[in-house]
Amino acid sequence: MTSRDRILARIRRAVGEQGPEPEIPRDYLRVHGTRTPQERVDLLAANLTEYRARVHRTDGDGLRDLLGRLLANARSVQIPPALGFGRAADLATTLVHDRAAQSPGELDRVDAVVTGCALAIAETGTIVLDGGPSQGRRRITLVPDHHICLVRVPDQVVDSVPQALPLLDPARPLTWISGPSATSDIELDRVEGVHGPRRLDVILVAPAAD
Numbered sequence: 001m002t003s004r005d006r007i008l009a010r011i012r013r014a015v016g017e018q019g020p021e022p023e024i025p026r027d028y029l030r031v032h033g034t035r036t037p038q039e040r041v042d043l044l045a046a047n048l049t050e051y052r053a054r055v056h057r058t059d060g061d062g063l064r065d066l067l068g069r070l071l072a073n074a075r076s077v078q079i080p081p082a083l084g085f086g087r088a089a090d091l092a093t094t095l096v097h098d099r100a101a102q103s104p105g106e107l108d109r110v111d112a113v114v115t116g117c118a119l120a121i122a123e124t125g126t127i128v129l130d131g132g133p134s135q136g137r138r139r140i141t142l143v144p145d146h147h148i149c150l151v152r153v154p155d156q157v158v159d160s161v162p163q164a165l166p167l168l169d170p171a172r173p174l175t176w177i178s179g180p181s182a183t184s185d186i187e188l189d190r191v192e193g194v195h196g197p198r199r200l201d202v203i204l205v206a207p208a209a210d
Contacts, residue, residue: 030162032123037154040122041204044157047125051179053200060208063150067114070148070201074111078140082133083116083150098136107139112146113197118174119167120151120202123160127151127202129175130168138173147197149177153204 001009035043045055058066067085071077076094079085085095096110116134117127127149129135134150141147151157158164168174181196 028162031159035122035159037157040157040159041153044120044122044125044151044153045204047122048127048179048202051125053125053179053202056201056203057206058203059206063203063205066203067148071112071114074146076110077112077114078107078110078136078144079114080116080134080136080140083114085114098140104139104143107143110140110144112148113140113144114148114150115141116150116152117156119164120157121159121161121164122157125178126161127177128164128168129177130172132172138175141175141177142196145197146199146201147177148201148203150203150205153206 045057048055056066056070064085071093074093076096078096078098080098093111113136115129115136116132118130118132118135120127129138129141131138135141158167177196177200180198180200183195
């Protein structure tokens, strides 16, 4: 028996010894108050701003121009192909393709990343990524210094965490983002960009006008 077999056997024995899972009370509030879709989006924007994210609003027609302005000083940007921005020249920057062989050093030299999201939570000002086609692999949203995240409103915005959880697949690599990466030492000196992007721009994208 190999070491791997012994470890797996111990795990199987431990799992087999477990009894039935206890019933967990679910009598907490699932949402605080009642909101219209627009009020939900406005609350998300307010909470994101409170976390020092920069919030922008546009529709599908104005999205490319807005991205061009946000990326004006970026030498390179990484964008998952599913977002449909295949023409880097339109954004006046170099488009870097996500590759499995891309080294951490290569990714660190990318100035910005643009992704979609799985959903956004209004009450907590949280963006949730699950590695879907519009988001790419998890690491591309952790290494570059500037993350631009697109949220389709109002469809991708829910009120609360209890509403969000049933919509998410727990087997996927979930990343929960509430503002730019930041930490503080014991003297409360804030340092940004320690655990992820230093700058977070969230674009709330409404449907294009008919």
